[in-house]
Amino acid sequence: MSDADEVVLVDAAGRPSGRMDRRRVHSDRTPRHLAFSLYLLDDRDRVLATRRALTKRTWPGVWTNTCCGHPRPGEAGPDAVRRRLGEELGLTVTGLRCVLPDFSYRAVDAGGIVENELCPTFVGRLAGPGAEPDPDPDEVMQWAWVDLTDLALAARSAPFAFSPWAAAQLPLLAPSAERSLEGAAR
Numbered sequence: 001m002s003d004a005d006e007v008v009l010v011d012a013a014g015r016p017s018g019r020m021d022r023r024r025v026h027s028d029r030t031p032r033h034l035a036f037s038l039y040l041l042d043d044r045d046r047v048l049a050t051r052r053a054l055t056k057r058t059w060p061g062v063w064t065n066t067c068c069g070h071p072r073p074g075e076a077g078p079d080a081v082r083r084r085l086g087e088e089l090g091l092t093v094t095g096l097r098c099v100l101p102d103f104s105y106r107a108v109d110a111g112g113i114v115e116n117e118l119c120p121t122f123v124g125r126l127a128g129p130g131a132e133p134d135p136d137p138d139e140v141m142q143w144a145w146v147d148l149t150d151l152a153l154a155a156r157s158a159p160f161a162f163s164p165w166a167a168a169q170l171p172l173l174a175p176s177a178e179r180s181l182e183g184a185a186r
Contacts, residue, residue, distance in 0.1 A: 032118060047147075053141045058109045092128065101120050
């Protein structure tokens with residue numbers, strides 16, 4: 001089995017505890033494993049939101065962060081982020097930093113597939129001003145540059161239209177959006 005097709009399993013403390021074939025890891029009994037999320041900002045501080053392809057096995061057609069994926073065994077998180085951003089959207093990132101190193105979630109989609117991930121969350125800047133995404137249609141069906149506060153408000157207002165990880169991450173990334181919504185709800 002090749003490292004290119006494996007994900008890193010992790011224990012409750014987030015320590016590597018094994019490997020599993022990426023195509024087999026997501027099921028109704030998904031073991032906890034390592035993933036990542038990226039929120040890419042442009043020169044106007046807008047985030048690139050993407051809509052998952054309808055052919056995705058989990059949460060097809062929902063809006064989400066710029067890209068996400070799984071580091072391969074021995075691959076550093078930032079290297080995995082750069083690899084997947086290039087594969088999914090044909091873009092490169094600068095100023096990459098991990099802003100939610102301990103983000104973790106478990107969610108079950110409508111088909112019964114479980115996501116169970118330790119998912120460090122990164123923010124970075126689009127390299128090359130004016131670069132436009134060239135999405136892989138098997139990964140991304142639509143994209144938009146959106147104000148982070150507006151995106152967080154949308155996820156809070158209609159969480160069913162977003163991936164569960166993005167709906168949980170966005171309030172942590174855009175606390176001003178949370179405050180605005182709480183004020184509006186009063």
